[in-house]
Amino acid sequence: MTDDKPGSVLGAGSAEGGSPNETAGSPSSAGGTGGDGRSAPQPTAPAATKGGGLRLDVRLTGLFAVLVLLCVVGYLTRPDAFLTEGNLSTILRLAAAIGVVSVGMTFVITTAGIDLSVGSMVALASVWMTTVATQSYGVGVMVLCALLVGLGAGLVNGLLIAYGRVVPFIATLAMMVAARGLAERISGRQTQVIRETAFLDFFRGSFLGIPVLVWMFLLVFAAGWVLLNRTTFGRRTFAVGGNPEAARLAGINVKRHVAMVYGLAGLCCGIAAIMVAARTTSGASTNGLYYELDAIAAVVIGGTLLTGGRGSLLGTLIGVLIFTVLSNIFTLNNLETDIQNIAKGVIIVVAVLLQYRTMNHPRTT
Amino acid sequence: MSRQPLFARRRFLLGGTALGAGVVLSACTSNDVAQEAPQNVNVGAGDNAEPGPEVTIGFSAPAADHGWMAAMTAYARSQAEAFEDVTFTATEGTNDSSQQIAQIETLINDGVDVLVILPHDGAQLTSVGQQAMDAGIPVVNVDRVFDSPLAYRCWIGGDNYRMGVNAGDYIAEQMREQGKDDPVIAEVAGIDSLPLTQERSQGFADALARHGFEVSHRVAAEFTVESGERQTSNLLQSASSLDALWNHDDDQGIGVLAAIENAGRDEFIMVGGAGSLDMMDRIESGESVVKATVLYSPSMCASAISLARLLGQAKGLGDMAEHEIPASITTYSAVVTSDNVAEYRDVGFAS
Numbered sequence: 175m176t177d178d179k180p181g182s183v184l185g186a187g188s189a190e191g192g193s194p195n196e197t198a199g200s201p202s203s204a205g206g207t208g209g210d211g212r213s214a215p216q217p218t219a220p221a222a223t224k225g226g227g228l229r230l231d232v233r234l235t236g237l238f239a240v241l242v243l244l245c246v247v248g249y250l251t252r253p254d255a256f257l258t259e260g261n262l263s264t265i266l267r268l269a270a271a272i273g274v275v276s277v278g279m280t281f282v283i284t285t286a287g288i289d290l291s292v293g294s295m296v297a298l299a300s301v302w303m304t305t306v307a308t309q310s311y312g313v314g315v316m317v318l319c320a321l322l323v324g325l326g327a328g329l330v331n332g333l334l335i336a337y338g339r340v341v342p343f344i345a346t347l348a349m350m351v352a353a354r355g356l357a358e359r360i361s362g363r364q365t366q367v368i369r370e371t372a373f374l375d376f377f378r379g380s381f382l383g384i385p386v387l388v389w390m391f392l393l394v395f396a397a398g399w400v401l402l403n404r405t406t407f408g409r410r411t412f413a414v415g416g417n418p419e420a421a422r423l424a425g426i427n428v429k430r431h432v433a434m435v436y437g438l439a440g441l442c443c444g445i446a447a448i449m450v451a452a453r454t455t456s457g458a459s460t461n462g463l464y465y466e467l468d469a470i471a472a473v474v475i476g477g478t479l480l481t482g483g484r485g486s487l488l489g490t491l492i493g494v495l496i497f498t499v500l501s502n503i504f505t506l507n508n509l510e511t512d513i514q515n516i517a518k519g520v521i522i523v524v525a526v527l528l529q530y531r532t533m534n535h536p537r538t539t
Numbered sequence: 540m541s542r543q544p545l546f547a548r549r550r551f552l553l554g555g556t557a558l559g560a561g562v563v564l565s566a567c568t569s570n571d572v573a574q575e576a577p578q579n580v581n582v583g584a585g586d587n588a589e590p591g592p593e594v595t596i597g598f599s600a601p602a603a604d605h606g607w608m609a610a611m612t613a614y615a616r617s618q619a620e621a622f623e624d625v626t627f628t629a630t631e632g633t634n635d636s637s638q639q640i641a642q643i644e645t646l647i648n649d650g651v652d653v654l655v656i657l658p659h660d661g662a663q664l665t666s667v668g669q670q671a672m673d674a675g676i677p678v679v680n681v682d683r684v685f686d687s688p689l690a691y692r693c694w695i696g697g698d699n700y701r702m703g704v705n706a707g708d709y710i711a712e713q714m715r716e717q718g719k720d721d722p723v724i725a726e727v728a729g730i731d732s733l734p735l736t737q738e739r740s741q742g743f744a745d746a747l748a749r750h751g752f753e754v755s756h757r758v759a760a761e762f763t764v765e766s767g768e769r770q771t772s773n774l775l776q777s778a779s780s781l782d783a784l785w786n787h788d789d790d791q792g793i794g795v796l797a798a799i800e801n802a803g804r805d806e807f808i809m810v811g812g813a814g815s816l817d818m819m820d821r822i823e824s825g826e827s828v829v830k831a832t833v834l835y836s837p838s839m840c841a842s843a844i845s846l847a848r849l850l851g852q853a854k855g856l857g858d859m860a861e862h863e864i865p866a867s868i869t870t871y872s873a874v875v876t877s878d879n880v881a882e883y884r885d886v887g888f889a890s
Contacts, residue, residue: 252777254779255776255779260802264773264775264802268772268773302567303567305567305569307566307568307570308567311567319563319564319567322563322564326560326564361570363603363604363605363608364609364889365606365790365793365890366570367793378801453765453768453797453801454767454793454794454797455796455800456794456797458765459604460605460764460765461763461765463763463765501769502773505758505770505776505777506776506777507777508755508756508777511759
């Protein structure tokens with residue numbers, strides 16, 4: 175990250191209230207192609223701010239079309255099974271945990287970072303919350319434990335990256351290896367079955383006919399959306415990702431913000447760990463395997479730029495749903511997983527190509 | 540500057556909270572549950588059970604990264620402890636073939652009498668097996684077979700194909716008993732790219748075909764609880780009604796059962812694979828959809844230690860006419876049902 179001195183931030187503190195409005199707009203249009211975007215942000219600022227918001231902008235329509243197309247294929251191939259209440263609920267339930275992880279990942283990638291450790295943090299939190307000792311304290315402590323472990327691991331990432339100046343790829347790679355190692359150490363590589371029935375009854379239950387896991391996902395998504403698009407925190411996230419130096423000059427404590435964003439990603443992993451533990455009725459060091467890849471894929475096809483400065487949670491949501499629906503359709507049609515992986519790869523490439531086209535289009539006209 | 544003390548206080552509070560959270564969390568890592576080490580399954584009888592010449596057995600296995608593999612190492616250790624004439628030297632389990640080779644070379648240099656090797660990758664460790672044999676140290680190769688018979692004196696392992704066959708036969712028999720001529724049969728496999736998964740599935744399909752049945756829904760999980768839950772959730776949506784389901788692996792079976800429970804389904808019978816204590820509990824209770832599990836028991840590792848000891852003492856197997864230990868032993872994939880589960884508890888493992 176950049177070289178900002180904590181002292182200077184204190185001094186510029188009063189400017190914070192006004193400046194983010196400007197900085198919020200600039201990175202979201204600057205992210206695309208290097209230099210020219212950076213010089214022309216001011217006039218487009220209001221439109222760009224909206225672009226990350228509620229309006230289903232051009233970039234997302236292509237992605238949404240892919241999802242609709244998949245659903246049509248699902249319905250045509252299995253009209254008896256695809257659109258049933260049970261199946262839709264299954265799709266959402268399976269999308270929930272990876273969806274929550276992807277919300278955190280969207281924040282991280284928007285700051286031009288990456289978090290490879292999300293899967294391992296899910297494993298660690300799910301193991302830690304299901305040890306015999308944690309379970310003996312009851313459901314409240316189990317939940318708190320998962321959240322604290324996730325937040326703690328995420329903050330370690332954040333501090334290493336922001337203050338230790340370790341590249342995000344390396345810092346989170348280290349956490350990916352170490353957190354899973356610790357999870358294996360704590361669990362003794364055994365599957366820890368949850369005996370605390372209050373936990374299972376609540377998190378495996380339903381509210382108004384919709385699984386609690388899906389409610390949790392919706393809540394996290396809504397909270398994430400508000401945080402990213404309607405608060406100073408969100409504007410700073412865009413600003414830091416678009417141009418950290420400009421963000422620093424605008425009075426943002428870039429280091430602290432980056433650390434908090436990784437902490438947020440860790441917290442999301444803690445929530446996801448609760449969801450995975452509820453789904454599988456157990457904690458295991460193999461939980462959350464390859465979540466980092468699934469989450470990055472969902473975020474990237476959702477239109478968040480790996481170079482930072484632009485992020486769309488709605489796109490991430492559609493991205494997660496596309497992959498979940500895809501594997502559902504493959505199972506419904508009794509197809510093998512190898513074909514599924516090929517299809518996954520094709521979708522990633524097509525979605526990203528589509529985005530580049532639709533993204534460049536408005537600029538040229 | 541006037542904000543400084545405020546920050547100091549906030550920092551102190553934050554630090555205190557973090558410290559407190561750390562203390563609370565560290566109290567939560569304790570996992571002391573009465574973990575019974577597997578008892579030695581059978582130390583033999585007659586002359587062979589009598590203490591003989593001292594034997595030093597070197598043991599090398601992959602990392603114990605799942606319940607079954609952990610049980611393999613635990614069985615080897617407890618079996619060795621049961622013999623007073625055996626000195627057991629085990630290396631730290633590793634999934635890195637070059638590291639495992641180095642460990643085995645160390646054991647060879649240490650001059651152990653017999654080696655028991657469960658290779659992470661049979662092909663890659665063939666040369667070091669042969670190196671040991673050339674040095675005059677007999678090698679007992681467990682489960683994952685070396686490429687060349689020159690690399691081992693005796694191989695003992697499980698039978699993946701017969702696991703599938705026995706699961707298929709059991710399910711077919713149950714379907715006949717229930718009078719179902721055209722049953723809907725599902726299969727939750729393990730990692731599809733592994734030969735062991737392919738052999739299990741082949742055996743299952745072959746056995747069902749013999750009875751005129753076939754697998755109508757099949758998914759492949761990854762031997763993890765989570766993948767088992769995910770794949771089975773989708774599978775159950777695909778088949779609105781099932782008659783039977785075979786799950787290849789009891790470790791992932793916890794997830795498979797979580798999915799079944801979540802979908803509120805109980806119209807079918809389920810058969811497990813490998814033989815975990817958890818599944819045996821469910822079979823015994825009779826209330827679960829799990830009616831049987833097909834063994835691929837880690838107790839083979841205990842037998843490998845017994846074989847290694849007899850090799851070191853130049854003895855044969857008691858009940859066989861041959862003077863020597865056989866070159867190859869395949870364990871049987873027995874079907875554990877509520878009728879015989881009590882007898883098989885001693886070879887179950889904690890998943």
